[in-house]
Amino acid sequence: MPVDLLNFIKRHNGGKTWAAYSSQEMDNRQTGVWGLMAARDIGACVFISYHNICYLTGFLYCYFGRKYAMVREIVASYPFVELMHSWTWFQSGINTDGAHNPVANWLIRPGDILNLNCFPMIFGYYTALERTLFCDHASDQHLRLWEINSQVDERGLELLSPGTRCQDITAKLNEIYRAHDLLQYRSFVCGHSFGVFCHHYGRETDVELREDVDTKLESGMVIAMEPIIMIPEGQPGPGGYREHDILIISEHGAENITTFPFGPAHNIIPA
Incomplete structure (x- = not known):
């Protein structure tokens, strides 16, 4: 893996959000568990239920396919099919730092970076559209970063073809980021496969655009080109930049x- 692509990243973006429980309440919950562990001579516990994780940390697990989030336009376009897991999210400002952050009740302001995420799961198949947008205008630094990420997307669309290895595509896209000293801010794989939706997103790890995947693309494969960078708060042009296209590999190229x-x-959307 390239030394300038970090294995672990710490990002402290934005202030702390309002907590559902007081510090005293959380102390009582955790102290109670530690007391039970000590009484039973248990050195460590691993909690895998999101109910217990929420109870002991205040963190609520965020389901990827938001089963409760039906979208009117998707329903109107496909009134004759089941739309389980279909949803749309729209994020603004520093809340764009994660691809699927929980939505917030922030007001959109001129100059804000925006992320559009649409997931119409038609007949259970994982489908996705993601785009970077801006409200009214974008600063010079935001524009520079957006244009670079768009350049990576364009180059990636050109590289997707039968016989090409996933890791070779990734290496060429990494070179664009590296040339602009942005590889350290790449926060995800450069693309991935598709399939019937499940808890693992309907994806095969053997068809992800990563440095360690040597799979050759074949005709009939469905793959995403999804370049993403995240610039931390406090630096010029902060926020998450992502584009997402779906391509079908053919015998001679990709559609x-x-x-x-x-x-x-x-x-750039008018205010």
């Missing part, structure tokens, strides 16, 4: 079935 445009020329 991009995502028609939503990307980049500054298309996605």
